[in-house]
Amino acid sequence: MSLSSILELRHLRTLMALQETGSVSRAAKRVHLTQSALSHQIKSLQEHYGLSIVQRRGQSVELTDAGKHLVTLAEKVLEEIQATERGLAKLSQQTSGSLRIVLECHTCFDWLMPLMDAFRQHWPDVELDLVSGFHSDPVKLLEEGGADVVIGSEYKPRRGIVHHPLFRFEILAVLAPEHPLRAKRILHATDFADVTLITYPVPEDRIDLILHVLKPAGIHPLRRTAELTVAILQLVASRRGVAALPSWGIKNYVDHDYVIARRIGTQGLWSDLYVSTLKETASRPYLRDFLTTARNTCFATLDGIIPLG
Template sequence: MSQSVLELRHLRTLTALRDTGSLVRAAQLLNLTQSALSHQLKLLEDRYGLPLFERKSVPPQFSAAGQRLLQLADGALPLIEEAERDVARLAQGGAGKLRIVVECHTCFDWLMPAMDAFRQRWPEIELDIVSGFHPDPIALLLQDRAEVAIVSEQDADEAVDYHALFRFEIMALLANDHPLTAKAYLTARHFADQTLITYPVPDEMLDIVRQVLAPAGIAPAQRRTTELTVAMLQLVASGRGIATLPLWAVQNYLERGYITARPVGRKGLTGELHMACTAATSAQPWLADFVRITRESSFKSLPGLELL
């Protein structure tokens, strides 16, 4: 038999296509262009002489050949990843700890599943979340009180490494009968006579203030705070004010018709999240795996994410 053209990247491409449900999202997950991904698949189909999936179906429907290769991928890729982790453990020479400080209140929606997946792969690494709100999470890294900080902005002046996670849309949230639901999108002036409901954080940590209101010289008529997302949405639903939150944090409430969402600005308002750590932590063999797991699990499970 001639030498196989099948490579690990092909197996990863097939599993990404299955897990994301589209060529566009699979390409983003793998950090490839859609053209490069399509070329990989076409190469395999030409080699085997039959299609691997139905291109007109959404999500893709895999042929018998495609399903057989997926079966191979599901068996081989975990074994390879496990072997690579074992080699990294030998190089590391012992257990470690990963304490995480989070800047945002909604991070737990995607962080906890990522931690669970990481814990299964690296059981010897002690995982913990640094409790409480911390206005300067980078300081905790430099004081050796945490290994990783989840932050919304990169600061070139800080002596830390940044690992990009994802970008997401932030929506304005309104009561279903709010007059502003008649607008296709909200602008800064629409917030001027409203009560803005937020988490209890400084203005400079709020994307709606930092990116929209402050540049326009506008402050909301009143600001009301709460620690809990569900309490914030209850206040919105009862007409006590408007809020702005990531789309993925409120998708379930929108699908149930509990509240109404509108974009902020004609082009929408986006936020970003990054993982910050010291150079010493970046050098740990498990850190890259934690970044990868966090990116992939979040991208697959949360709506509207764009990997950075």
């Protein structure tokens, strides 16, 4: 236990990630460090305060009372810092501009709406909009000046474009509780041969299940579309077909036994989400704030998502 405090913001960021992920390795990804680095950080904090901060609970790890105190501190402090940094952005006059968002992933409306509300409060002078309609090459819209931000899963390096990684998530098959396939723990391409696939109204090459699982296996199920996630789930529940949706998008419905979810393929079907912008847009303070807030709310709200390098 040394005399002057060794605590730094890095520790607070780590502690928050630890609470959100419940695991040292996942937290490490979240803050872009190795598991070892976090273990060392935790150890040094524990030695400094003469208290244990985490408690091993079998496979994973849990915060002690002391750890919770520090997390409470972290939440307060990091929030205050963000607010101050917004204030600094105001001072540097880089406080206005436009943020027109193209959303490739329909389910993302779930978390984007509250985020946009919060953002509007913090940056009243930024023109915030959702660009509606379907776009075959949304990133092109950035170059053409038709949009400022694309939230999508395509990650092609392009000159002048920056892809900010958001998170990785699993896409699960969604079935009615009484569906014949309920018996299987894991579904494979062949299981989809005789079902109707319920999707958002987008082309086939935008649907990961079709693109990466069914098409390679030569399987082409019937398709039926719906605009909203709830609508899709209603169709699934009333046995009109099966769907493939992000695990976090269906969690509530699964928890209430409205539908059931199954893994697709032994490894599962995963998808990555990026926020793409023009290089010049990336340096604007409000874009930086949008990104960190997006990451924070996603990791705090959505279950089962994984940080992305």
